[in-house]
Amino acid sequence: MTRLADGFEVEGPVQAEVFVVWLNGDHLELTGPCGAAPWLIELGEVEHPVAVVERIVRDVVGPPVLVHSTSWRRDGAAVVLSFVVVIAPGLVGEMDTAPIGRSELARSAATEAPPEIAYQQVLEHGLRHMAWLATDDPVVRGELSGPWQAVLASYVPEPFRALG
Amino acid sequence: MSDDGLLRVGCVCGWEVVGTEDEIVPAVLDHGQRVHNMPGTREDVLANAKPVNAPTPEPARAEPEG
Numbered sequence: 001m002t003r004l005a006d007g008f009e010v011e012g013p014v015q016a017e018v019f020v021v022w023l024n025g026d027h028l029e030l031t032g033p034c035g036a037a038p039w040l041i042e043l044g045e046v047e048h049p050v051a052v053v054e055r056i057v058r059d060v061v062g063p064p065v066l067v068h069s070t071s072w073r074r075d076g077a078a079v080v081l082s083f084v085v086v087i088a089p090g091l092v093g094e095m096d097t098a099p100i101g102r103s104e105l106a107r108s109a110a111t112e113a114p115p116e117i118a119y120q121q122v123l124e125h126g127l128r129h130m131a132w133l134a135t136d137d138p139v140v141r142g143e144l145s146g147p148w149q150a151v152l153a154s155y156v157p158e159p160f161r162a163l164g
Numbered sequence: 165m166s167d168d169g170l171l172r173v174g175c176v177c178g179w180e181v182v183g184t185e186d187e188i189v190p191a192v193l194d195h196g197q198r199v200h201n202m203p204g205t206r207e208d209v210l211a212n213a214k215p216v217n218a219p220t221p222e223p224a225r226a227e228p229e230g
Contacts, residue, residue, distance in 0.1 A: 008173070008174070008175045008176060008192075008196065008202075008212055009176045010176070010200050010202060011202070012202075033177070033179075033199055034177035034178055034179070034199075035177075035178055037177070037178075039177065039199075040176075040177065040200060041199075041200055041201045042200055042201045042202045043201070044201070052201060056198075056199070056201055059198060060198060060199055
């Protein structure tokens with residue numbers, strides 16, 4: 001573990017940035033054990049990243065509905081894999097939660113990564129990725145049915161991509 | 165209750181623990197492993213701990229010139 005001025009920081013050459021999302025009535029909210037914010041998890045050399053994220057989410061929050069990697073980027077010395085994890089409303093419990101606003105995407109130049117990427121832009125892309133899967137992938141379409149389809153319809157479908 | 169001997173350790177995710185050395189070490193190791201998949205040692209924890217009653221550094225003040 002490494003010390004920063006304000007405490008421990010997740011380190012390691014490969015990290016997961018998890019966005020725990022749930023459907024609150026007619027809108028999506030962001031939650032998680034770190035509050036309504038990205039949740040960083042260190043990824044080791046052995047386990048598959050999806051397996052690590054699924055296991056940690058299951059242990060800390062409860063069984064997820066969906067776990068999907070939606071983008072990747074370099075951040076400092078690490079490669080960060082972004083995940084959207086969908087949970088059932090009943091798992092939110094005492095965790096802080098907040099509605100997810102819309103954001104412009106972090107667009108790259110033809111041969112260069114975006115100079116800065118805010119987590120809201122990563123999440124916006126992640127939800128566009130889920131919107132794409134909800135139309136393209138029968139498993140996701142089956143899990144995110146009914147009101148999810150209506151909410152995701154407002155997102156422009158977009159497949160997996162690198163953000164920088 | 166006196167704060168003497170109490171230590172504080174924070175995580176960048178916002179989680180924080182305050183207690184004695186024997187209280188904070190297992191709490192931080194559990195948080196790191198369970199929530200962030202990060203192994204650690206007692207030495208790691210203590211290297212990041214700050215005394216609760218540590219004096220707050222005074223902000224730098226500009227001295228008048230002339």
